[in-house]
Amino acid sequence: MIVVEPRATLSRPLAALAPVLAGIAAMLLAAIPIAFAGANPIAAYGYMVSGAFGSMFAFSETLTRTTPLILTGLAAAVAFRARLWNIGGEGQLYAGALAAVAIGTGAIDAPSWVMIPLVLLAGAVAGALFFLGPAVLKLKFGADEVVTTLLLNFVMLLFVQMMLEGPLKDPMSLGWPQSAAITDAAALPALIPRMRVHAGLVVGLVAVLAVWLMMKRTVWGMEIRAVGENAPAARYAGIPVTATVLRVALLSGALAGLAGVGEVAGLKGYLTSDLSPGFGYSGIVVAMLAGLSPLGVVAAALFIASVFVGADSMSRGLGVASYIADLVVALSLLSVLVGGFFTRFRLRLARRTPAGAEG
Amino acid sequence: MDILDILLSANFWAASIRIATPLIFGVLGALICERSGVLNLGIEGIFTAGAMAGWMAVWLGLDLWPALLVVLVVGALFGLLHAVLTVPFGLSQHVSGIGITLLATSLSYFIYRTALPNVSTPPRIEPFRPLDIPVLSDLPFLGTALFSHTALTYLAIALVGVVAWILYRTPLGLAIRAVGDNPDSVDAQGLSVHALRTGAVMAGSALMAMGGAFLTMSAFDAFFFGMVNGRGWICIALTVFASWRPGKALLGALLFGAFDAFQVRLQTQVGAFLPSQVFLMLPYLLAIAALVVVARKADYPRALLVPWFKGSR
Numbered sequence: 001m002i003v004v005e006p007r008a009t010l011s012r013p014l015a016a017l018a019p020v021l022a023g024i025a026a027m028l029l030a031a032i033p034i035a036f037a038g039a040n041p042i043a044a045y046g047y048m049v050s051g052a053f054g055s056m057f058a059f060s061e062t063l064t065r066t067t068p069l070i071l072t073g074l075a076a077a078v079a080f081r082a083r084l085w086n087i088g089g090e091g092q093l094y095a096g097a098l099a100a101v102a103i104g105t106g107a108i109d110a111p112s113w114v115m116i117p118l119v120l121l122a123g124a125v126a127g128a129l130f131f132l133g134p135a136v137l138k139l140k141f142g143a144d145e146v147v148t149t150l151l152l153n154f155v156m157l158l159f160v161q162m163m164l165e166g167p168l169k170d171p172m173s174l175g176w177p178q179s180a181a182i183t184d185a186a187a188l189p190a191l192i193p194r195m196r197v198h199a200g201l202v203v204g205l206v207a208v209l210a211v212w213l214m215m216k217r218t219v220w221g222m223e224i225r226a227v228g229e230n231a232p233a234a235r236y237a238g239i240p241v242t243a244t245v246l247r248v249a250l251l252s253g254a255l256a257g258l259a260g261v262g263e264v265a266g267l268k269g270y271l272t273s274d275l276s277p278g279f280g281y282s283g284i285v286v287a288m289l290a291g292l293s294p295l296g297v298v299a300a301a302l303f304i305a306s307v308f309v310g311a312d313s314m315s316r317g318l319g320v321a322s323y324i325a326d327l328v329v330a331l332s333l334l335s336v337l338v339g340g341f342f343t344r345f346r347l348r349l350a351r352r353t354p355a356g357a358e359g
Numbered sequence: 360m361d362i363l364d365i366l367l368s369a370n371f372w373a374a375s376i377r378i379a380t381p382l383i384f385g386v387l388g389a390l391i392c393e394r395s396g397v398l399n400l401g402i403e404g405i406f407t408a409g410a411m412a413g414w415m416a417v418w419l420g421l422d423l424w425p426a427l428l429v430v431l432v433v434g435a436l437f438g439l440l441h442a443v444l445t446v447p448f449g450l451s452q453h454v455s456g457i458g459i460t461l462l463a464t465s466l467s468y469f470i471y472r473t474a475l476p477n478v479s480t481p482p483r484i485e486p487f488r489p490l491d492i493p494v495l496s497d498l499p500f501l502g503t504a505l506f507s508h509t510a511l512t513y514l515a516i517a518l519v520g521v522v523a524w525i526l527y528r529t530p531l532g533l534a535i536r537a538v539g540d541n542p543d544s545v546d547a548q549g550l551s552v553h554a555l556r557t558g559a560v561m562a563g564s565a566l567m568a569m570g571g572a573f574l575t576m577s578a579f580d581a582f583f584f585g586m587v588n589g590r591g592w593i594c595i596a597l598t599v600f601a602s603w604r605p606g607k608a609l610l611g612a613l614l615f616g617a618f619d620a621f622q623v624r625l626q627t628q629v630g631a632f633l634p635s636q637v638f639l640m641l642p643y644l645l646a647i648a649a650l651v652v653v654a655r656k657a658d659y660p661r662a663l664l665v666p667w668f669k670g671s672r
Contacts, residue, residue, distance in 0.1 A: 151593070152647070337450050
């Protein structure tokens with residue numbers, strides 16, 4: 001019979017390899033639905049790789065997709081570190097996008113060096129405040145933040161639709177519910193001429209470095225880790241648990257809000273209610289693939305983005321439904337979860353003790 | 360007065376019960392899982408999978424009742440996956456549940472899109488029809504309010520009694536409740552903690568899938584993307600609100616259904632003054648409010664979220 005036994009020490013090579021193996025496992029498992037859809041999996045993977053990395057344009061598209069995923073992934077990673085289960089990245093992203101549109105479409109007239117920081121700040125504040133509510137409900141009433149953040153995603157999406165049909169509607173859009181365009185001064189500039197990858201990527205990378213330094217080098221980072229590992233012990237050790245949780249909530253929400261700013265002010269140029277194809281939810285997968293490490297988030301976001309961009313091209317080339325990308329993302333999450341198990345435990349084939357052998 | 364008109368209309372009460380039906384299935388399912396100590400956030404995806412599987416089974420030519428059997432199996436299989444990850448492996452129930460939701464949702468959409476690549480209007484099936492109960496269905500008011508429903512609604516309400524009976528009147532129910540409160544005691548009795556939890560999660564997930572199937576096989580007659588629309592998450596909130604009791608679950612689902620039916624009708628009356636989205640937000644906000652009100656004094660199953668390994672107490 002098979003016995004599960006804990007490893008004496010965490011297996012470091014396995015811990016480092018687990019996300020890579022999980023990604024590979026997810027891609028291999030995806031061969032089953034690809035074949036089911038009547039396509040050759042090898043050809044499908046070929047389309048995916050060339051679609052995501054095959055040309056300068058393809059790579060720019062992949063980086064464009066990576067941008068929001070870095071930020072929502074980082075948002076989830078920071079929160080999960082403190083065992084604050086923020087599943088509301090999607091709603092916080094829209095909160096950020098809404099704030100960007102509210103002040104970036106002509107309400108304020110100022111030069112770029114004022115407007116861009118202002119739009120980013122507004123988005124971050126909106127995202128932070130939108131997660132502050134669930135965090136307070138958790139601390140004050142013990143309401144599970146998983147459920148409240150999930151439900152608030154739906155509320156925020158409806159709120160966005162309401163705003164787009166009401167106060168924020170572009171009068172020139174001929175009945176189509178979308179906001180007015182972000183002004184040139186508030187728009188995040190493109191990084192490469194004629195490509196879509198924009199300065200939001202820089203914002204994401206700076207955020208990664210900042211969070212990494214904070215977690216590693218500052219008291220706040222130490223407190224966050226302590227609260228996540230054992231909140232009662234942290235409290236006993238004199239760490240301000242409540243303040244730490246609130247701080248994490250604000251940070252996590254702000255990061256997700258920045259993702260929304262990037263999509264609106266860097267990519268689309270205006271807000272619609274289908275701005276995000278689930279970046280908030282994919283961010284959870286990014287965070288888990290990254291092992292909640294800020295630097296790992298970049299690699300994980302790049303992987304997930306390449307799956308989405310590659311799947312689009314596979315879908316066009318072979319007619320496989322592009323939902324295959326969501327399927328790979330889901331399989332990656334489950335695979336990395338299993339991988340994490342094997343870094344902490346091993347399976348051993350144990351011989352059954354013969355009856356009566358003892359005594 | 361307008362509001363009184365709403366409350367006095369039989370259609371309003373019929374709609375309340377109709378809206379409550381998938382939630383009754385969902386809350387019962389979530390309650391069984393959580394009573395055994397396992398939070399199942401796969402519910403939203405399992406609803407979607409149940410809705411898709413039931414619709415597709417009928418569309419492929421199966422009769423309604425055999426199609427429901429398919430739904431139960433699909434739900435139980437996703438439950439098995441969640442149980443394997445969270446029970447013997449003891450992995451994070453939160454993350455695994457979200458993973459199951461992502462998997463079940465994307466798999467359902469993928470299969471639907473693969474089967475029907477180029478349709479713009481979703482194909483319809485012949486769904487469950489309201490049962491025509493002799494005498495009762497012809498009663499004034501009550502006939503419409505209570506006896507105009509499909510078999511699935513009556514099945515959901517009957518299941519409330521069945522689940523309550525199993526949980527509180529049978530040794531199996533005692534074992535399920537014990538394994539969610541104090542798994543060591545169950546182990547000491549010589550029962551398998553892992554088998555009990557796995558079984559409970561599979562059974563609960565099968566019921567969740569029924570909740571989804573109600574949408575495509577009774578409430579509507581086709582499958583749409585995004586049709587579950589947070590109903591699963593609402594069930595998780597209602598489970599806490601019901602303090603993990605089947606009777607209260609029925610009450611909570613009916614109250615919620617009544618509220619939802621009420622807001623739809625209110626919307627048609629005062630819709631000119633407020634955007635429709637305000638009304639559509641209300642159910643989600645109500646679910647949050649229900650959770651907040653009871654959260655402090657909620658009597659969570661004591662071993663909820665806590666994995667159990669043999670010999671490590």
